[in-house]
Amino acid sequence: MATIGDVAKAAGVSRSTASYALSGNRSISEAVRLRVLAAVEELGYTPNAGARALATSRTKTIALLGRFLDDEFAPAMLQYILGVSETARKKGYDTLLVSDENGVAALKRLSSSRMVDGFVLLNVAERDDRLPLLRDIRQPGALVGLPGDPDGVDVFDLDFVASGRAMVDALYDAGHRELVLVSQPEHVVARGGAYVWRLANGARDRADELGVTLHRYHAHSSQPGIGRDLADYLDRHPRATGLLLNNEAAAAALPSVLAARGMSAPEDISVIGRYSDAFARTFSLPFSAIDSAADELGARAVQQLVSRIEGDPDAAKPHTVELIQPRIDDRGSIAAPSPARMGATH
Amino acid sequence: MATIGDVAKAAGVSRSTASYALSGNRSISEAVRLRVLAAVEELGYTPNAGARALATSRTKTIALLGRFLDDEFAPAMLQYILGVSETARKKGYDTLLVSDENGVAALKRLSSSRMVDGFVLLNVAERDDRLPLLRDIRQPGALVGLPGDPDGVDVFDLDFVASGRAMVDALYDAGHRELVLVSQPEHVVARGGAYVWRLANGARDRADELGVTLHRYHAHSSQPGIGRDLADYLDRHPRATGLLLNNEAAAAALPSVLAARGMSAPEDISVIGRYSDAFARTFSLPFSAIDSAADELGARAVQQLVSRIEGDPDAAKPHTVELIQPRIDDRGSIAAPSPARMGATH
């Protein structure tokens, strides 16, 4: 493997000159620069990453800390991961994927071994045990997911309160006055999935403002439970004409549930969900939905992280909390309420 | 940040002694060893990864090269990724996730910068353009997916030929004599997805041996195409009583398609698929299926890779091709053929 010494020799210059010619960190005569570049080409030289990291204290690598829970939605996770890794690469960084169940230990290890220049945390909980440590270490961190206390880190998330409101608005505007919201299971909330209640609260508040009836449920996050749940809600609220889904499994299951009952959207019921566009495409979900914007959130987190890594630490910008506003992908599952259903009796 | 020099000073020994005490690479008096360990604890010392890499030419990191194609099945990919990353961590390695669309360039860059000790390649194609380079570089490689020429690398894959045979056998044994195989789209084959035709050929050969009729199709890999395809096949082969699915989208779509026709499995039609157990759970697919064994394949690839990295290069073991034998997760979707359907007329 060629070293910078080999390059220098081949170009007939010193090692420092070769280094400067490549980094551009001081002016070099054009002739020398070209000789060095030619030598690099000829020898197929690539800098040794470990040596460079040792000399510069920069690794050009970021760590991506996920929590991959069994009942999390895998298709969604991959979107976040690819958003991060592709943006990182564009910026010249590699991505270390960390799936340790003990995120705190991983953070400590990677920080103090100086393996990475910064951290992106996925799936951040309301009270995330990784945050106190993240604030203490030297490397900056960017979160995807809004924690209770966002101090000292940069945060990116979908605005779930606004999302809940927007979902109610969309159905209200089409004439619906009795709605059912299907959320993730209680235990997702219990472990810190604040987005669940944030969306639910947004929806509740907006429904109250508009005088709309909103039945709220925490449903299962997989079959067969979710299928039974949905059927149950439809039975219990025969006059409800609109369905809000903040639960990917519910969205995946709903087409079969409706088909089994001889119903369809939007003829018999209007539906609006909240999940990623990739998810919708994969399962060809026919429901209008607020896009999770997974790749955008991942990309923004990385951009901010890199700007902190490379920025002047003295002139550090204040930390930001950026909430992306909800955007509805219209798939035609919202229409005026079905008269038959509105006249249904309990 | 504490260095080994700080540890040595605190323990009252030389840097080399501190290093040896930690690595165990030579015998150390118990008293000294304990003093060093105490100093490590007190100072919170973690070796600098770059320095260690420079000194040892080992990074304790492996690269995971995936191809994340738009029409690939995301949920399945994440299984492979987690299988690799979790096994790597257990073995003391971190995982660099590489999603560059240009796999060859990434391989070159990571190899010659010495960033990683080895490579795991996912989604390997029949004629994979990364293989020639992989054979040339100094770091070993392990593949998940069987290429046309597996020379010089370790290969792990599901035995797709045996899988095709097993699927036919399962339906034959239950009494079925006319079957439909729904494969991935043609373009998956075109870009090197050999598993598609390997399974199809296995099924075809076994069907021929048993005298069973097998209709083979390449269907769409997303909605709404796949839904129409399935309906079409059921229309065209009214006497077919068994369905083989080597297409995740087909598996996801089939419940709605059957429901829409008032059919169910296994009462009206028997079904066997090939996808990951995690996928089946997420969508609660009610079909018996051959497990893709994504996490197992990922784990095995890493184990082999690590043993090559750490093994004596002189006594290098010959390269292996390990094909995992198909295992059917029985979800009760295979029964005796429906008499009504067998008597159906075209």
Place this chain on the structure above:
DNA sequence: CTGAAAGCGCTTACAG
């Protein structure tokens, strides 16, 4: 515009 040298933080032969 260029070179000789120090230093980043480890590991490991070499000496004792």
Place this chain on the structure above:
DNA sequence: CTGAAAGCGCTTACAG
């Protein structure tokens, strides 16, 4: 059983 020193391959002040 332990220490002083060299070396891994870079970058970057220091000198000219």
